[in-house]
Amino acid sequence: MAKLEEWGYRLTEDRTGSITAVTELLARAAVTDGGRRISLHLADQDHQALILVLSHQNGHAPEGEDLLREVTALGVVSCGTDTDQEDGGRRRWALTDLGG
Known part of the structure; x- marks a missing residue:
């Protein structure tokens, strides 16, 4: 959130909470791939804003639809x-509106 503010975005508390929740969901999913880093x-x-999380782990199972439903x-x-x-990992991403 600090980087978005640095870039000049002034977000409502609701948007801040939503963006944080999306980022946490994507990061948790990447951690479940079992790699040592994301x-x-x-x-x-x-x-x-495009939020992209990459797990650096080969051989992961296909993603279920539950994650995408939660993010949506x-x-x-x-x-x-x-x-x-x-890179051998799975990319998980979300595009979110920052308002005008």
């Missing part, structure tokens, strides 16, 4: 998961 990436464009319920614009062939 990466969290944040980008913004056109008053939207937090009001994101879109979300998804895929596998990063280069």
Whole structure:
């Protein structure tokens, strides 16, 4: 949240809570892959933020739909998961509106 504020976004308490909850869900899911580390990436464009979490673990099980339902319920614009062939981990991401 500090980085978004540094970039000039002034978010309501509701938006802050939602973005934090999305980030925590994605991070928890990455940790369950069993790797020793995860990466969290944040980008913004056109008053939207992309939250990307990468687990650096090969051989993980396919993602269930439950995670995407939980993330969607937090009001994101879109979300998804895929596998990063280069890094060998699963990417989990959410795009959320930061307001205008």
